[in-house]
Amino acid sequence: MILAQTNQNDDIFGGVNDFFDSGLWIAARNLTLFFVVIFWLATAYWVYKDARRRIDDGWLVAMAALLGLIPPFLGPIIYLFFRPPEYLDDVRERELEIKAMEERLARRDLHCPVCRAQVDQSFLVCPVCTTRLKQACVKCSSPLEALWQICPYCATPVATPSLPGLDDTLSGDSWTQPAAQPRRRSAESD
Numbered sequence: 189m190i191l192a193q194t195n196q197n198d199d200i201f202g203g204v205n206d207f208f209d210s211g212l213w214i215a216a217r218n219l220t221l222f223f224v225v226i227f228w229l230a231t232a233y234w235v236y237k238d239a240r241r242r243i244d245d246g247w248l249v250a251m252a253a254l255l256g257l258i259p260p261f262l263g264p265i266i267y268l269f270f271r272p273p274e275y276l277d278d279v280r281e282r283e284l285e286i287k288a289m290e291e292r293l294a295r296r297d298l299h300c301p302v303c304r305a306q307v308d309q310s311f312l313v314c315p316v317c318t319t320r321l322k323q324a325c326v327k328c329s330s331p332l333e334a335l336w337q338i339c340p341y342c343a344t345p346v347a348t349p350s351l352p353g354l355d356d357t358l359s360g361d362s363w364t365q366p367a368a369q370p371r372r373r374s375a376e377s378d
């Protein structure tokens with residue numbers, strides 16, 4: 189409409205036409221182009237930053253950054269469809285939480301059968317009531333589980349009667365009782 193008017197009235201609108209042609213129009217076009225390029229680079233940078241937080245592999249991060257750059261504005265949208273759903277930090281944090289929870293659950297089951305005191309998996313004797321919890325391997329002194337027939341650490345067969353300090357001081361089934369005699373403690377310490 190402006191162009192039609194300037195064609196009809198050259199002497200009045202000629203200056204306005206020139207102004208739009210040379211000055212403001214080109215400036216506005218350049219400014220728009222400038223902002224489009226800035227926005228293009230910003231989206232590509234965002235893709236790179238986001239990919240680095242989600243992808244562990246360096247090559248895949250580089251490919252994602254290239255995708256954010258090369259089809260301008262379309263690449264970031266394609267990336268949004270295929271990016272991993274979680275941040276690496278969140279994945280690591282969740283794995284740590286699961287591990288800690290598993291450790292907590294495993295530890296909760298380990299109690300002395302007599303006094304219910306919390307005991308470690310490597311304890312041979314309950315430190316509170318001196319109840320014998322596990323046998324020690326005669327060769328390497330590793331704690332042995334009740335059902336083990338052979339020491340898994342040094343391959344020595346488990347021989348229950350030959351354990352020193354068990355059959356001479358703790359006779360029969362009395363060693364499972366919580367009676368804490370000072371005689372027994374001294375016998376087990378050797």
Ligand SMILES: [Zn+2]
Binds near residue numbers: 302303304305316317
């Ligand atoms: Zn105990």
Ligand SMILES: [Zn+2]
Binds near residue numbers: 328343
């Ligand atoms: Zn052993």
